[in-house]
Amino acid sequence: MRLISIENKIGTENVIVNADQISVIFEDNDTVKLRLTCGNVIPTKFTDVNYAVDGGGNGYVYDKN
Numbered sequence: 001m002r003l004i005s006i007e008n009k010i011g012t013e014n015v016i017v018n019a020d021q022i023s024v025i026f027e028d029n030d031t032v033k034l035r036l037t038c039g040n041v042i043p044t045k046f047t048d049v050n051y052a053v054d055g056g057g058n059g060y061v062y063d064k065n
Helices: 049-054
Strands: 002-007 014-018 022-028 031-036 041-043 060-063
Touching: 022 049, 031 049
Parallel strands: none
Antiparallel strands: 002 014, 002 060, 022 031, 031 041
16 A cells, blocks of 8 residues: 655645545645545645656655555
8 A cells, every 4th residue: 555645725734545546636626625435525735647656755655565
């Protein structure tokens, strides 16, 4: 399992997400969002989709093997 800490756009809290549960990363009204396999959508502080995919410093990756 690979856990990723994502800065939630709403508020100052981070959301911990299992990377295997991310089904789509997309932009909606200038907000990059993650859609999880359960259907939940997380608005992030990423500036664009490419930055979200590359990691770019906004998200931290924790490998739990």
